[in-house]
Amino acid sequence: MSTAAGALKRIIAPALPLMLGLSGVLWALPHGLPLWRSVSIVSAWLGTGLLVGSLLLMVRVPRLAALLGGLDVQYRWHHRSGTVAYALLLLHPLALAVDGWAQSPQLAWQALAPWLLSWPLWLGWAALLLLMVGLGATFSVDLPYRRWRALHYLLGIGVLCGLLHVWALLGEPGALWPFMLLAGLAMSWRLFGVDLGIAAHAYRVRSVIRPAARMIEAVLEPCGARMKPVPGQFVFAAFGDGPNFHGCGEFHPFTVSAVGADGSLAVGIKALGPCSQHVQALESGVLVRLQGPFGTFLSGWSAGAQLWIAGGIGITPFLAALRRDRCAYPVALIYLYRSAQDAAYVDELKAIAEADPLLALYDVCGGGLPDFVALFGKVSDLRERNVQLCGPVPLIDAAREALGRHGVPADSIHFERFDFR
Amino acid sequence: MRKLFIASTLVFGLAVCGFWLASAVLTPPEAGAGVVQKTTEPQWSAEEVARHDRPTDCWMILGREVFDFSTYLPQHPSDPDVITPWCGKDASEAYLTKTKGRPHSPYADSLLPKYRIGVLK
Structure with missing residues (x-):
């Protein structure tokens, strides 16, 4: 894949929710209303569009992920658009209250207090609170996975409440139709096709x-x-x-x-x-x-000399490549593992390296971060190599920093994040 | 994104608390501001307003004020289906958040006093 095509693909994921948000704003663009009432309407429609875009980005389909530059890119923008949408939707009732403030503090509070409002507005409050709890769980990295996933479902219910809130207030679906259709399709596919595995x-x-x-x-x-x-x-x-x-x-x-x-x-x-x-x-x-x-990891690995750095279970993608083909270009493989008990596939890798003169294997046993200066000293033409990293996040971060200090250009360093929470 | 979530949630919580405190502490302005309640004018309960829920007998609550829009409904520019579901109900939010094609302009605001029949109990 060319660099331009790759860059273009990386624009699609953020552009999708942004376009939906802007289309909602264009449809609902207020005229002749006071400033804060207009802010409230714009933030609501921009937030709703971003939220629907965020739902589309959680759909886990190989072709869609490939179109968007990889599942890690797709999920990163799912998180970003969802969080920005949440902030905009919080602004929506506050802006209404500020608008009421011009007349009296009591009117401002009446725009917020749920017990002074009717059921369509309770739906709006329910949506905000569900998004608050669901996103709070999303950012709790220490939460056990199953509890995290259960709380994440609250976000879907929150989105439904929010869309029903808009529908009830409009009195007609209007521009909400495409949003509801897209949200319904995305959530149905995610629930039945992905989480329940019907499409597996x-x-x-x-x-x-x-x-x-x-x-x-x-x-x-x-x-x-x-x-x-x-x-x-x-x-x-x-x-x-x-x-x-x-x-x-x-x-x-x-x-x-x-x-x-x-x-x-x-x-x-x-x-x-x-x-x-x-x-x-x-x-x-x-x-x-x-x-x-x-995933697109190793997708361009055959282009020129390589440096592969693997930590622990991160050896598997490199092993798959070496098991399939002999190296087409010089490859230096640095394999880091904690102890002899963790040395998966070392004997097989040594056998492959002995049979393939283009592969140089450096296996390093020991806990903590390695001495990158010593390791990189063994690799010739380091700056000219394409670097592929796979392993725990602290190792990837440390390796990137060390490679930068050794003059390796950032665009020569490739890695994928595997944190899909 | 985590920082944005925490910051926006905190600001939202503080702002809501601030509006509540301000409404409890600050004295309402004097009559004449348009939405100010007059103690001598008729007071209606939400239940009473709810009985007037037909297009020919259509009352609505906007903020703390009660309006009789029965004679205005035929003049409303949008599809009657948009406004008649609000007869007998609190339409404050719907009035405040109308969108493109149905903006409630300052002109619309100026029409309200004509249909005002009292305040909410």
Whole structure:
């Protein structure tokens, strides 16, 4: 993909909610009204449009994610547009109160106090409070995933209350029709197609190996239509039941560690949370529902000399690439892991490196951040290499900073965030 | 985004508290400001207003004031379906947030006193 095409794709995700917001403002643009009443109307329609755009950006479909420059880009703008919409919608009742203030403080308070208002306005208050609680949960990074997800659903109910509030006040759907249609489609697809997995591909676990402590690699074969992932991509998997295994049924992202010619694929699963811990007991024959593939990581890796830096389970996309093809260009692979018990695939990687003269492997065992100065000293022509990073966020951040200090241009450094909360 | 969420929520909460305090502490201005209640004029309960919920007998609450729009309804520029559902109800918010094509201009505001029949109990 060219740089221009990539840049264009990255504009689509923010442009989508912005265009919806502006179209709402254009339709409702007030004329001849006092300033704060106009501010209230504009903030309400801009916020509503952004909120509907945010809903569209939560729809997890491979083609849509690819169009928007990747699922991480899509979700980043889902969060941003949703939060900006929330701030604008908070401004809406406050601006009405400020407008009433010109006549009296009592009238200003009457524009806000729910017990002085009617049911359409209670819906508006319910929407704001649900958005407040739902977004508060969204930003609580320490909240257990299942509780976080349950509270996140409040946002959907909040959006519905908000749209009904507008409909009741308008007395007619008017410009709200397209917003309600888009919101309804987005939420239905997200709930039934994604969260309940109706649109998922059916696979079955063919085999399970344990390449390191608290980690498994499962080979999955298609039961019907197959996906066509490439190295660097990831899938969302929900494991079902087997003779001695009961899956947790939730979709979680796992990076593809191998792509088979027969349509099979492998995923590496590290025990990082309750569900992935539970999946460590996975066995052959279990049915799996897969969504994807997603991600653009490694999509341009064949263009010139490379430096790959992997931390722990972050080795899987590189492993998938090395398992599929020999290197077309010089590749320096720095593989960092905490202890010998965590050294997944090291023997296999060493065997690949011995057979491929273009691959130089540097495996580093130890906790904490590595000595990047010493490591980068082993890599020739560092500044001319394309750098691909995959691992924990602190490692990626530290590596980016160290690479910058060594003169590697920022646009030569590629990574994807895998925090999909 | 986390900072925006926290800041906007805090400002909103403080502003709502501020409006409540101001309405409780500050004395209402004297009569003549348009929405000011006159203690001597008729006072209507919301239940009484709710009985006048037909296009031919249409009362509405705007703020703390009560209006009889029965004779005005045929002159209203929009589709009757837009305004008649508000007969017998509190239409304050709908009046304040009309949108493109149906702005309530200063001219519309100037018409209100003609239809004013009292204040809310």
